[in-house]
Amino acid sequence: MHLAVLSGFIVSLAAPSLHRFTRNLTGWILSLLPVSLFIYFATFIPVVAGGESLTFSYPWIPSLGISLSFTLDGLSLLFALLICGIGALVTIYASGYLAGHPLLGRFYAFLVLFMASMLGTVLASNVLLLFVFWELTSISSYLLIGFEHEREEARRAALQALLVTSAGGLAMLAGFVLLGQSGGTMDLSVLGAHADVLRAHQLYLPALLLILAGAFTKSAQFPFHFWLPGAMEAPTPVSAYLHSATMVKAGIYLLARLSPILGGTDAWFYLIAGAGLVTLLFSAFLALISTNLKRILAYTTISSLGVMTMLIGIGTPGAIQAMVVFLLAHALYKGALFMIAGAIYHETGTQEVDELGGLRAKMPLLTAITLLAGLSLASFGPLLSFIGKEQLLEALLEMADYRIPLTAAVVVFSTVSVAMAMILFVRPFFGALKPTPKQPHEPALSLWLGPAVLALSGLVLGIFPSGVAHGLVSPAVSGILGTPQAVSLKLWHGFTPALGLSLLSVLLGVVLFLTQRVWFGRMVRTADRFAWLPEKGYSAGLNGLLNFASRLTSRLQTGRLHDYLQIVAAAAVVLVTFTLIIKGERIQIAGLPEFTFFEAALTVVILAAAFVVTATDSRLFAVAALGVVGAGVSLIFIIFGAPDLAMTQFLIETVTVILLVLILYHLPNFARLTRRGARIRDSIVAISAGVLMTVLVLIAHTVNFYPPISDYYLDNSVVLGHGRNIVNVILVDFRGLDTMGEITVLSLAALGVFALLKLRKPDEERRP
Amino acid sequence: MRSPILRTAARYLLPLMLLFSVFLLLRGHNEPGGGFIAGLVAAAPFALYALAYGVPAARSALHVELHTLIGSGLLIAVLTGMASWLSGKPFLSGLWPGEDLPFIGDLGLGSPVIFDIGVFLVVMGVSLMVIFSLAEE
Numbered sequence: 067m068h069l070a071v072l073s074g075f076i077v078s079l080a081a082p083s084l085h086r087f088t089r090n091l092t093g094w095i096l097s098l099l100p101v102s103l104f105i106y107f108a109t110f111i112p113v114v115a116g117g118e119s120l121t122f123s124y125p126w127i128p129s130l131g132i133s134l135s136f137t138l139d140g141l142s143l144l145f146a147l148l149i150c151g152i153g154a155l156v157t158i159y160a161s162g163y164l165a166g167h168p169l170l171g172r173f174y175a176f177l178v179l180f181m182a183s184m185l186g187t188v189l190a191s192n193v194l195l196l197f198v199f200w201e202l203t204s205i206s207s208y209l210l211i212g213f214e215h216e217r218e219e220a221r222r223a224a225l226q227a228l229l230v231t232s233a234g235g236l237a238m239l240a241g242f243v244l245l246g247q248s249g250g251t252m253d254l255s256v257l258g259a260h261a262d263v264l265r266a267h268q269l270y271l272p273a274l275l276l277i278l279a280g281a282f283t284k285s286a287q288f289p290f291h292f293w294l295p296g297a298m299e300a301p302t303p304v305s306a307y308l309h310s311a312t313m314v315k316a317g318i319y320l321l322a323r324l325s326p327i328l329g330g331t332d333a334w335f336y337l338i339a340g341a342g343l344v345t346l347l348f349s350a351f352l353a354l355i356s357t358n359l360k361r362i363l364a365y366t367t368i369s370s371l372g373v374m375t376m377l378i379g380i381g382t383p384g385a386i387q388a389m390v391v392f393l394l395a396h397a398l399y400k401g402a403l404f405m406i407a408g409a410i411y412h413e414t415g416t417q418e419v420d421e422l423g424g425l426r427a428k429m430p431l432l433t434a435i436t437l438l439a440g441l442s443l444a445s446f447g448p449l450l451s452f453i454g455k456e457q458l459l460e461a462l463l464e465m466a467d468y469r470i471p472l473t474a475a476v477v478v479f480s481t482v483s484v485a486m487a488m489i490l491f492v493r494p495f496f497g498a499l500k501p502t503p504k505q506p507h508e509p510a511l512s513l514w515l516g517p518a519v520l521a522l523s524g525l526v527l528g529i530f531p532s533g534v535a536h537g538l539v540s541p542a543v544s545g546i547l548g549t550p551q552a553v554s555l556k557l558w559h560g561f562t563p564a565l566g567l568s569l570l571s572v573l574l575g576v577v578l579f580l581t582q583r584v585w586f587g588r589m590v591r592t593a594d595r596f597a598w599l600p601e602k603g604y605s606a607g608l609n610g611l612l613n614f615a616s617r618l619t620s621r622l623q624t625g626r627l628h629d630y631l632q633i634v635a636a637a638a639v640v641l642v643t644f645t646l647i648i649k650g651e652r653i654q655i656a657g658l659p660e661f662t663f664f665e666a667a668l669t670v671v672i673l674a675a676a677f678v679v680t681a682t683d684s685r686l687f688a689v690a691a692l693g694v695v696g697a698g699v700s701l702i703f704i705i706f707g708a709p710d711l712a713m714t715q716f717l718i719e720t721v722t723v724i725l726l727v728l729i730l731y732h733l734p735n736f737a738r739l740t741r742r743g744a745r746i747r748d749s750i751v752a753i754s755a756g757v758l759m760t761v762l763v764l765i766a767h768t769v770n771f772y773p774p775i776s777d778y779y780l781d782n783s784v785v786l787g788h789g790r791n792i793v794n795v796i797l798v799d800f801r802g803l804d805t806m807g808e809i810t811v812l813s814l815a816a817l818g819v820f821a822l823l824k825l826r827k828p829d830e831e832r833r834p
Numbered sequence: 835m836r837s838p839i840l841r842t843a844a845r846y847l848l849p850l851m852l853l854f855s856v857f858l859l860l861r862g863h864n865e866p867g868g869g870f871i872a873g874l875v876a877a878a879p880f881a882l883y884a885l886a887y888g889v890p891a892a893r894s895a896l897h898v899e900l901h902t903l904i905g906s907g908l909l910i911a912v913l914t915g916m917a918s919w920l921s922g923k924p925f926l927s928g929l930w931p932g933e934d935l936p937f938i939g940d941l942g943l944g945s946p947v948i949f950d951i952g953v954f955l956v957v958m959g960v961s962l963m964v965i966f967s968l969a970e971e
Contacts, residue, residue, distance in 0.1 A: 709866040717874035721961055724881050728968040788930055788944055789863035797868060798946040798953070802926040805949075806911055809956040813904045816960040823967045 067122035067136050070103055071189060074182020078175045085171030093161020093512065096174055100154035100181060107138075107146045111537045114143050117550050121191060121255075137191035137255065140541025144390070145188035145312075145319055147538070148397050152311045153181045155516035159405050160303040162512030163412055173213055177307070180206035184312050188319055193242040193252050196320075197235070200284070203313050204231045210308060211300040223296035226604065230293040231283050238280025238320075244273035254323065258548060261327050274328055277320070278337060285317025285371045288345040289600040294368055295352075298360040302408025305360060306516075310367045311401040315393065318371065321378045322389070326548035329381050339468075342376030343475055345369070350482040352597060354578075355590045359407040359417040359490065363400065366443070366486055369479055370396050376472070377458070383543070384461035387553050390542045392458060394534070395451035395524060399442030402520035403490065406436050409513040410494055415503030419489060424499030428506040432514055433495045438521040444487035444575065445480060445568065448557050449528040452568075455480060457555075459564035477571050484575025489582070531555035632748065635755045642758055665705060672698035680749075685733065689726045693719055710793040837886070844879065844886040848895070851879040859954050860947075869950035873957025881965045889970050900963045907955030914949040 077099050085092040113120065119139035126134040138146070157177060164170050183206055186199030205228070212224030246252045248267040249260050257264065264270060281287075286294040297309045308314070321338060328334060346369045353365035370392070377389035409432060410425070411417040426433045438449075445455040462473045508514075527534050535555040543551045559565065578585075622633060675694035682688050696719035703712035779792050779800065787795035797805050855876035862868030884892035893900075915926040923929075930944040 710868065710871065713866060713871050714874070717871060717878070720878060721874060721881070721965070724878075724885075724965060725968060728965065728971075732971060787928060787946070789946070791862060791864050791866060791868070794862045794868040794950070795946070797870070798863075798950045799928045802915070802928075802946065802949060805953060806915065806926070809908060809911060809953055812960045813908055813956055816904060816963040817901075819964050820967050823971060 067120075067138070067189075068124055068134065070106055071136060071182060071185050073099065073103070074178050074185065078179040078182065081174040081178055082171035085174060090161065090165065092171070092174060093158050096178065097154040097157040099178065100150040100157060103185075104147060104150035104154060107143060107150060110138055110143060114138065114140055114541045115537050117541070117544065119545070123191075132192065132194055132252070134195065135191045135253075136186075136189040138189060139545040140538070140543070141319070141322055141545035142188050144394065144538050144542040145315070146185060148394070149181060149184050149188070149312050152307060152397065152401050152520070153177075155401070155519055156303045156307040156405075158512050159306070159408070159516040160301070162510050163303055163408055164301060165512075169213070173210075173301070176206055176209045176213070177303070180210065180308060180313070184316070187316055191254050193245065193254060193257075196254075197239050197242060200238070200280075200316060200320075201232065201235050203308075203316060204228060204235060204284075207231070207297070207304075207308050207313055210304040211297050213301055213304070214299070217299070220299040223293075223299040227293040227297045229608070230290055230604070234280040234283025234290065237276045241273045241276030241278075241280065244269045244276065248273065254327070257327050264327060265331055270328070270331075271333060274333060274337070277324065277328070278341075281317035281320045282341060282375075283317070284320070285314050285375065286345075286368050287317070287341045287372065287375055288348050289603070291345060291349060291368045292598075292601045292604065295361055295364040298358075298364050302360070302404060302411065305364070306401045306404035306408065310363065310404050311397040314367065314371060315374075315397070318374045318378065318389075318393065321375065322386075322546045325378055325381055325386075325546055329378075335379050335381065337379070339376045339379030339472075342372045342374070342379055343472065344372070346372030346376065346479050347475055348372075348597075350479055351589070352593065353482055353486055355586065355593050357419050359410065359419060359494075360404070362419070362486055362490065363403055363407060366483060367396075367400055369482070370400070373458070373476065373479060376475075377461070378546075380461070380465065380472075382461060382464070383547060383551060384457070384464055386546050387539065387543050387551070388454060388457035388461045390539050390546070390553075391450065391454035391555065394527075394538070395442065395449070395454045398520045398524045398527075399439050399449075399451060402435070402439040402517040402524075403443060405513070405517040405520075406432065406439060407490075409509040409517070412513060413504060413506045413509050419493045421500060421502060422494035423497040424495070425506055426495040427499070429508045431508055432517075435514060435517050435521050436491050436495065438525060439517060440487040440491040442521065442524045443490070444484040444572070446572075447528070448525070450524045450531070450534075451528075453528060453531055453555050453557060455568060456559055456562075456564050459567050460559075460562070463563055473567070477567055477574075480568065480571035481574040481578060484572050485578040485582075488575065488579040492579075528557065531557065632751055636751050639751070639754050639758050642762070646761075665702070668698055668701055668705075685730050689723060689730070692726075693723055696722070708793070710791065840882075841886045844882045848879040848883060852876055855954075855958075859950065862950060863947060869953030870957050873954045874961060876954070876958045877961040877965070880962055884966060884969055889966050893966065896962070900959050900966065903955050903959030904963065907952045907957075907959060909952075910955065911949050911952030914945045914952065917945055 077096070081092070081096060084095070088095055110120070119137055121135060121137045123133050123135035126132050157174070160173065160177065161170075164173060167173065180203060183199050183202035187196055187203055190196035190199055208224050208228040211227055212221050214220045215224075242252070245257065245264070248269040249257045249264050251257060251260075283290040283293075294309055294314065298305055300309070325334075349365045349368035349372065353362055353369060356362045356365055374389050374393055374396075377385040377392070407417055410422065413429065414422065414425070416422065442449045442451045445451045458476060459473065462476060463469060465472065532555065535553050539555065540551055540553040543553055624630075672695055675691045675698065678691040679688050679695070682691065696715060700712040700715040700719070703709075703715060779796060783792045783795045784790060787799040789795040789799070855872040858867035858875055859869055859872035860867075862872065880892050880896055883895055887895075896903075918925060918927040918929060921929060926949075928944055928946050
């Protein structure tokens with residue numbers, strides 16, 4: 067199982083070099099991976115259908131209790147099969163769609179990377195692991211949307227999708243942490259056993275809201291829906307795979323996965339069903355006013371995601387059943403329709419509905435496939451989507467509350483789907499042949515194979531639904547609900563209210579299609595008033611953030627060392643003083659410890675030298691006086707028995723003096739550069755920093771909240787560290803990792819100095 | 835700077851200070867010293883050399899490129915840390931292979947000492963890189 071998930075990452079690395087050898091065959095060869103994974107997962111169907119869920123675990127970070135564990139239950143299996151099956155078809159499709167593209171090898175790498183990440187997401191049995199794979203899907207989606215990185219729109223859309231989904235992902239991580247804190251574990255199955263405790267916990271609502279932010283951004287729910295139409299900048303194989311069939315359903319997956327853990331509350335119902343309802347209506351409306359094939363498909367996808375979200379929010383067994391069937395059917399026909407849109411674009415050079423027409427004679431095969439997929443979109447019998455819609459309507463009609471508004475919304479959704487299906491089928495293929503940028507002809511095998519397989523499986527599964535009901539749907543429904551469920555799917559339910567509503571929506575859909583001329587212009591004008599507000603909010607937010615950042619940066623990063631030091635010192639003083647005042651009652655300062663004459667004399671010398679530094683007119687004198695301060699401090703270290711510190715301090719002083727001498731050479735003469743006011747401000751900051759440090763040292767001297775760790779080091783330095791010099795044993799052994807970090811930082815700092823001094827632009831070099 | 839005193843001192847101090855730095859490095863585990871201090875001590879004579887003869891002369895006296903010095907130091911530190919994996923211990927656990935040698939007893943040679951050599955190289959390289967870069971301005 068681990069190999070199955072991780073193989074994609076390995077293949078992804080190898081894909082570009084493979085492409086260099088196999089050129090046109092790469093897509094077909096690479097599709098062997100998803101095909102074999104599909105078969106591998108398919109072999110689990112009998113076991114999982116028997117009600118078992120399999121867990122494969124491998125300890126990863128045992129000290130943090132994180133293991134690399136994957137669980138395969140009905141829900142995961144359904145998703146895994148969709149990911150691998152559609153993945154195979156899309157890989158083949160891409161080889162035709164992007165044939166000859168110079169960066170095709172890289173494209174395959176991203177695509178396979180996505181597939182592996184998505185598999186990891188749906189199989190992870192630990193929420194942190196799920197989060198890691200979830201973010202990987204966002205990143206691979208970013209790379210794929212921005213694949214044509216020379217176009218600005220593609221780059222912008224990629225960034226938009228990444229920012230929206232990863233902002234949601236971060237919120238989700240916070241939600242997972244809260245969930246883990248209230249449940250005491252990050253493991254999904256263990257969390258499920260504590261569902262009652264979690265739902266009553268005071269962190270329930272914050273955790274739920276944060277997790278929903280992740281799920282809603284990923285699944286493009288209102289008001290985060292706008293990144294998905296933008297993501298249509300990606301090459302069509304990507305739109306078909308990520309932005310319709312699989313990745314956008316990750317949010318649905320997460321909600322389904324968490325519904326036995328967090329579901330069943332009022333908050334769950336209102337938040338999720340409400341978001342789904344608004345999304346489905348809003349994007350159905352936007353679909354109506356779109357004229358681009360891919361945009362129409364994008365908005366109907368969002369609308370369908372809204373339906374699925376709403377059904378999970380409702381959460382009754384009937385609703386969950388309908389959701390699973392609908393999800394499966396949608397992945398099949400929407401994937402097919404996207405690939406068809408891509409094939410049309412590939413052969414004609416346009417995907418604007420108004421510029422297409424009469425393609426029926428030129429590409430009869432694609433017309434037939436479109437008919438089948440279009441009927442699926444319109445949920446006609448005897449297709450799988452018809453069964454899904456019947457179940458959907460029945461589940462809604464069974465509801466006690468809100469039956470009428472929710473049912474009405476779904477009727478609106480089906481009406482729009484019917485109208486869109488007719489637009490997608492009739493407008494490009496019928497009527498007079500219109501001139502297009504390319505001469506249209508039947509697409510190649512690689513371009514029609516994918517949509518044909520997907521559309522046909524919708525038909526086959528619709529005619530013979532019992533196998534899929536037993537093998538996939540029932541286990542998935544059981545996985546979501548957490549209790550075993552037996553689902554039976556039938557094409558013919560008799561003359562039920564649901565059938566009546568279906569017929570009604572078909573009728574309305576046809577009317578909507580025929581009257582398009584009448585309402586189209588008016589709707590576009592209405593939409594302009596409010597429909598693009600979420601996008602505008604996003605741009606305004608992003609611009610505001612960038613403006614704020616650049617203003618803050620120009621304020622803080624003045625390029626003057628003096629300002630940096632002042633800001634750092636002032637901030638430290640303010641923050642520490644604030645904390646001291648807040649927690650002040652716990653801290654007392656005992657009287658000054660006794661000190662010898664020698665110590666007192668040393669202190670006087672240090673203070674005098676420090677005063678000279680501030681008062682002198684000569685830079686060289688100031689450097690020398692600073693050296694006296696440093697040497698005095700080293701002597702103090704020696705008095706208190708820390709020869710290592712004293713040596714280090716002394717050497718640092720020496721090197722600093724050399725550095726300062728080197729720098730002094732370049733500096734202008736020491737003059738009174740600052741005004742009186744600035745000097746007073748400087749001295750206030752400096753003195754308060756000094757006072758604060760003194761107070762802190764006195765406090766540290768008096769207060770011991772915990773037994774000092776130095777005893778441990780004293781006891782174990784020789785035993786465990788084989789050394790009598792405790793300071794050194796701490797540096798290289800006990801706290802070796804810190805030292806490793808420090809030397810890394812030192813190296814980077816040296817590289818930074820080197821780069822600043824040596825790699826300047828030629829025009830800056832002439833400056834003194 | 836053309837001072838003959840400085841030039842002569844720089845030339846004679848160089849091997850002495852280097853020797854002293856190695857002494858500090860190796861005794862560091864039991865007596866005052868260690869990689870950090872030794873690195874600074876090793877950097878000082880080269881800085882002095884650069885003041886007396888110029889940076890190019892100091893660089894050629896060093897024989898190694900500074901970034902090689904820093905990089906190999908980091909590499910030694912990381913590799914020492916990873917060596918702990920070979921014996922199934924977490925990253926950077928101290929390994930003391932010479933603990934129970936027959937007749938000799940505890941040799942006192944362990945992975946922390948080698949780690950300290952890495953620290954030594956990094957500190958020496960970093961301070962020299964900063965000093966040389968500034969001096970060449």
